[in-house]
Each structure stands twice: as structure tokens, then as C-alpha cells.
Amino acid sequence: MVPRVQKVQISRRAVLAGAAAVVVAFDPVNIGWLTAADATPGIRVPGLDGELLLDDASRTAVAEDYGQIVHRKPLAVLRPGSTRDIQKIVRFANEHGLEVAMRGQGHSTYGQSQAAGVVIDSSTLSTIRRVTRTYAVVDAGVQWLDLIRTTLAAGLTPPVATDYLGLSIGGTLSVGGVGGASSHHGLLVDNVLALEVVTGRGELVRCSPTVRPDLFHAVLGGLGQFAVITRATVRLIPAATTARVYHLTYPDLGSYLAAQRTAVTDGRFSYLEGQAVPAADGWSYLLEGVEYYTPPAAPDDDGLLSGLAPAGVEITEMPYFDWLNRIYDLVQQLMALKLPGPWINLFIPDESVEQYASTVLANTTPEDAGGVVLLYPVRRELIHQPFVRLPSSPVVFLMAILRAVSPPDEAATRRLIGINREQYDQAVAVGGTQYPVNAIPLTPADWRRHYGPQWQAFRTAKRRYDPKQVLTPGQGIFE
Ligand SMILES: Cc1cc2nc3c(=O)[nH]c(=O)nc-3n(C[C@H](O)[C@H](O)[C@H](O)COP(=O)(O)OP(=O)(O)OC[C@H]3O[C@@H](n4cnc5c(N)ncnc54)[C@H](O)[C@@H]3O)c2cc1C
Structure with missing residues (x-):
């Protein structure tokens, strides 16, 4: 008997949420999603703490960015309920040849945070976990605006801020982060003490200048090529009024x-x-x-x-x-x-x-x-x-x-x-x-020239941490 396979209507919102989930599967032949009972030939999508959104409105919302130039609608949008969700989807993408991009606030101008496979909406990772006298531990989806409001209540500030504060921690740490205080303190990425990341292989890793330093330095300003940043420890200094x-x-x-x-x-x-x-x-x-x-x-x-x-x-x-x-x-x-x-x-x-x-x-x-x-x-x-x-x-x-x-x-x-x-x-x-x-x-070729003497190290890090080139295709760096 040929199993009956029914495609999920793309206009319908399919939600995966742990035990209460409507279980769906992925159809790698037709590149689409399958409903529960009929998904025998499909590949089971892992259970999630958050949601995997398949509806048109959710996918359209991440199909554009600040630049309004590149439009690419993904197959699904992950609203992660946990870091574990990101690991699961990145591993799933590795197994089934899907591309994944993390999206912060989507303030890129040329499709850098877009992907044909799954776009991860980092805005659900929005907890400021700890503020001490010298550092803050913060989820990657938090906007600088919210972090700075919180730290100022304790008389503290990150040393450098971008001109516009409605950008995510993860999105800015992926590019660098320059502002008027860079003439004293370097870029945002020069003021990070530690990171928690999910690599392109789906491994959860904590790294810093002394623990897995190669990954730490690769990810800061690494354009999302090696890992998804899930949490950052950023430096704080006393704030003037x-x-x-x-x-x-x-x-x-x-x-x-x-x-x-x-x-x-x-x-x-x-x-x-x-x-x-x-x-x-x-x-x-x-x-x-x-x-x-x-x-x-x-x-x-x-x-x-x-x-x-x-x-x-x-x-x-x-x-x-x-x-x-x-x-x-x-x-x-x-x-x-x-x-x-x-x-x-x-x-x-x-x-x-x-x-x-x-x-x-x-x-x-x-x-x-x-x-x-x-x-x-x-x-x-x-x-x-x-x-x-x-x-x-x-x-x-x-x-x-x-x-x-x-x-x-x-x-x-x-x-x-x-x-x-x-x-x-x-x-x-x-x-x-x-x-x-x-x-x-x-x-x-332009990117190879851009990285110049660092190109070998950049490519080596890609092979090591994202060998199947799952992450962040919108940057267009690799063939
Ligand atoms: C109005 C405006 C003002 C700006 N001002 C400044 C400024 O003063 N200084 C400055 O340096 N820049 C500035 N920028 C540029 C901005 O810093 C970058 O475009 C930044 O990447 C946008 O952050 P985002 O959260 O919107 O990231 P997105 O556009 O969502 O993502 C940017 C890239 O990072 C990747 N990414 C996002 N989150 C993560 C994550 N958690 N882990 C791994 N990869 C991730 C995405 O896949 C994408 O490739 C400005 C941009 C705008 C539109």
C-alpha cells in the first residue's frame, strides 16, 4: 500500500510545542511539511519547547529586512523556547540539507539574515540573566535598548553603543558594532567576556578568551558563519549621568x-x-x-x-x-x-x-x-x-x-x-x-580578498564548526 501523504496547508499555522505538539514531519523530496497521521514517509521533526511556524504571515515577516531589497521566504520560522530548540533544528538541518539563519532585529540591508530553510527568530531569547558591577549575562535576542535601560538602573553601561539601540545583541556581535565610544573602547565585539553558542554542527559550547578561544574569536564578527550566539557576557563600566x-x-x-x-x-x-x-x-x-x-x-x-x-x-x-x-x-x-x-x-x-x-x-x-x-x-x-x-x-x-x-x-x-x-x-x-x-x-572571490591573510583561518573554522554550510547563507561568503 502506498502511504497517503498530505501536505500541511502553508497558510495554516502548525505549532510544535513539546508534548502538546501537532507532530509534523519534513518531506525532503518535495521540500515541504507533512501532517501528523499521514507523515509515514516523512522525517519526524523533533519536539520543541517553542514553536515552528509554517504559516504564510510568519514566513513573509522574515522574508525581508531593513534594506527591503532581498526577499526570501523560508520554509519555516523557529521561535525557540530554549537553546535546546536551536540545537535540535540545527542538527535537523544538517541531516536533511536545510539552511538556517538566525534573525535578530532584521536590520541587515541585503538579505544577510535570510535563508530558504529555517529562520530562527531570536526575539524569544530575550532574558537579561544577570547584571553585576562589571558584566551582564544576556540572551542573544535582547535589544541593546533593553539591556542599557536595565544596566543604567544600577549606574552601569556597556562601554560602546551603536547609534541605534533597537539592534539585537547577537546580530551586532556577529558584525562588530561600531559607535562614537569606539575611539576609546574598540567595537562591541572587543567588549565581550564570554559566549554561549550553538555551532553549525548543533553542539552547545561555552567559550571565552581562555576556553575554546578559537571559537570565541571566530564567532565575534564572524557573520554568523560558525555558530548561533545564544547568550553573551558583555562588559559593563560605570555610567555618567x-x-x-x-x-x-x-x-x-x-x-x-x-x-x-x-x-x-x-x-x-x-x-x-x-x-x-x-x-x-x-x-x-x-x-x-x-x-x-x-x-x-x-x-x-x-x-x-x-x-x-x-x-x-x-x-x-x-x-x-x-x-x-x-x-x-x-x-x-x-x-x-x-x-x-x-x-x-x-x-x-x-x-x-x-x-x-x-x-x-x-x-x-x-x-x-x-x-x-x-x-x-x-x-x-x-x-x-x-x-x-x-x-x-x-x-x-x-x-x-x-x-x-x-x-x-x-x-x-x-x-x-x-x-x-x-x-x-x-x-x-x-x-x-x-x-x-x-x-x-x-x-x-571578493570575500576571500576581504579576509586576506585571515581567509585560511576563516575557512578552517567553517570546516570545523559548520562543515555542511548550514548556517547563514545570506552572507554569500562560500560557494
Ligand atoms: C538604523 C540602523 C542603525 C545602525 N547603526 C549601527 C551603528 O551605529 N553601528 C554599527 O556597528 N552598526 C549599525 N547598524 C548595522 C547593524 O549593526 C547590523 O546590521 C546588525 O547586524 C543588525 O542587528 P540585527 O539584530 O538587526 O541583526 P540581523 O540583521 O537580524 O542579523 C545580522 C546578521 O547576523 C546574523 N545573526 C543575527 N543574530 C545572530 C546570532 N544570535 N548568532 C549568530 N548570528 C546572528 C544574521 O543571520 C545576519 O547574518 C545599524 C543598522 C540600522 C538599520
Whole structure:
């Protein structure tokens, strides 16, 4: 007798939840899911503490990201109820040739958190487990916003924050995490003390600089290639209460870069960023220095501004948290518009930045830039994780064109992605690297070049920890 096999209607929500589960199976021939009683020829899906969602709405929700450019609907979405669920699904994927990607807040711009097989929605891993005087232990799906709110209640803060706090711990630790305090503390990944991960083989491993250090260093900035981060121990330092913000304006790139070099080298500000701003006759420049302090202590305005020679100065003040969270509402409004966001983020060595930035900006209209062009320095010696690729100059500039196509237009988006590719090639030619949160079409050969002397180590770690290349296909690194 031929067993009767009935496909689960894809519009129906099938839930696997431990003993109460509707048991379904996977049909590897037709690549689909099977209902309980009729699943004899199918492969049993393991029982889960959480849910495996098969309905169209759940799968569509993770088929896009912040960039609104790549759309890939997975076969299923796992909302893990435990780390064990992630292990089970990763092992299942290994056995049956499925791809898996962890999704944090989906703020990638080019499909990096998408997969055709199973997307794991990390937002259910959302517990802040412990806050001590020097570190916090936190689930990978927690947003920085929630962690910082919690640590500030104890007078503590992570040393570095990204400009936008609605990003997940796991998603940012997978790419690096740069912000205005990176000029003092390196990247987010330089401020992690330990990790709990599920490797691409489905093994649960705790690692740190002294326990399984090769895995620890591979995963930080490893673009999700070796393991799923499930929990992180992140460093905390005492927090100031107040941010005094110095906005210094410059009419030309040369004087702006000179001021940035002075400020990053002597480390006078707690936070240092800056940007190119559209002006009537091209671009002007804004250095953004911030001093964190707790009254009655007060910043020395004259000392902080000495030698920076700005054309204009504006000083404002606000609570520390308000400063860190200043763009949250704006980003929420932008996201509601679903504008394509073909971003390009590059690290340019100090010695090339003036020539590179002036050429790029001369050929960039404010419309093509989407309004925001970040251009600020970090100190290379503070950035340590091997798979975060930066030029070797002592000072390196982040140049990020955060494009938004308004109104949405496919041809315009494609044109900007083409420009991204050209600008990336020009950056590489002057010793630059990409900060990999971009919409740049890259081939595996480009990635080999990106990793350069670290490529062998990167490939070895992939073979060791994810030999079947189950994890994070959306990065497009391997053939
Ligand atoms: C508005 C906005 C502001 C930003 N500001 C900054 C900034 O100031 N500084 C900065 O450095 N970056 C910034 N970024 C970029 C951002 O840090 C990255 O895009 C980051 O990856 C997004 O985090 P996410 O939680 O949305 O991750 P996702 O986009 O969901 O995932 C990113 C990648 O990491 C993988 N991943 C996610 N979670 C895990 C996990 N737990 N384990 C293993 N792999 C995982 C995914 O599969 C994917 O490949 C910004 C992005 C946006 C949209």
C-alpha cells in the first residue's frame, strides 16, 4: 500500500510545542511539511519547547529586512523556547540539507539574515540573566535598548553603543558594532567576556578568551558563519549621568579631517563621530564630540575645543540615556515607510581618506546619499577580533552612506547598488575594507580578498564548526 501523504496547508499555522505538539514531519523530496497521521514517509521533526511556524504571515515577516531589497521566504520560522530548540533544528538541518539563519532585529540591508530553510527568530531569547558591577549575562535576542535601560538602573553601561539601540545583541556581535565610544573602547565585539553558542554542527559550547578561544574569536564578527550566539557576557563600566554634546562645523573636508585626527589621537571626547552634511555648494562637515560626566563635575569647554578650529560651535546637554537613544524614534518612522536602503559602510585608512572621500562626495548627490554620510575615525589598536577586517593604519575612518530610496523605486535601487560596487572597488584600491552590513553584490572571490591573510583561518573554522554550510547563507561568503 502506498502511504497517503498530505501536505500541511502553508497558510495554516502548525505549532510544535513539546508534548502538546501537532507532530509534523519534513518531506525532503518535495521540500515541504507533512501532517501528523499521514507523515509515514516523512522525517519526524523533533519536539520543541517553542514553536515552528509554517504559516504564510510568519514566513513573509522574515522574508525581508531593513534594506527591503532581498526577499526570501523560508520554509519555516523557529521561535525557540530554549537553546535546546536551536540545537535540535540545527542538527535537523544538517541531516536533511536545510539552511538556517538566525534573525535578530532584521536590520541587515541585503538579505544577510535570510535563508530558504529555517529562520530562527531570536526575539524569544530575550532574558537579561544577570547584571553585576562589571558584566551582564544576556540572551542573544535582547535589544541593546533593553539591556542599557536595565544596566543604567544600577549606574552601569556597556562601554560602546551603536547609534541605534533597537539592534539585537547577537546580530551586532556577529558584525562588530561600531559607535562614537569606539575611539576609546574598540567595537562591541572587543567588549565581550564570554559566549554561549550553538555551532553549525548543533553542539552547545561555552567559550571565552581562555576556553575554546578559537571559537570565541571566530564567532565575534564572524557573520554568523560558525555558530548561533545564544547568550553573551558583555562588559559593563560605570555610567555618567549626563552628555554634553559639541557640534563643530567645518566648511571643507581638509580642516574637518585635521580636527578629527587631533580629537581621536588625544582622546579628548568620550564619544567622537561626525558626518558630511549636504550644503548649498556641495558638502559641509560636522564633528560630533560628546563628553560624558556626572555633576557636580563639569566638562572643560575651552580645553575640549582647543586646537579644533571649527567655523561654528553649538553646545547642548541631555541625560546620558537620551543621548544614546536619540535616533530611535526617527528609525521607527523610517522603517514604517519601508524604503529600500542600499547602504554602504567602509573603513578607509587615514592616509587615503581625504582623496577617497572627496572623490566619492563630489559624485554623490544628497538624494543618492539619503541624507546621511557618516565619516569618523576609530583607533585601530583598540580593535582586536581577527575576522573584523580593517585597514592596518593607526587611524581608520568609517565612511557610511546610509542611502534611502524615496519613493521606493526598483531601478533607482539597482543603480545605487551598482554605485556601491564601484565605490567598494575604489575603496579596496586605496587600502579600504567593507564593514559588512552593506548592500554590495559580492562574490566568494571578493570575500576571500576581504579576509586576506585571515581567509585560511576563516575557512578552517567553517570546516570545523559548520562543515555542511548550514548556517547563514545570506552572507554569500562560500560557494
Ligand atoms: C538604523 C540602523 C542603525 C545602525 N547603526 C549601527 C551603528 O551605529 N553601528 C554599527 O556597528 N552598526 C549599525 N547598524 C548595522 C547593524 O549593526 C547590523 O546590521 C546588525 O547586524 C543588525 O542587528 P540585527 O539584530 O538587526 O541583526 P540581523 O540583521 O537580524 O542579523 C545580522 C546578521 O547576523 C546574523 N545573526 C543575527 N543574530 C545572530 C546570532 N544570535 N548568532 C549568530 N548570528 C546572528 C544574521 O543571520 C545576519 O547574518 C545599524 C543598522 C540600522 C538599520
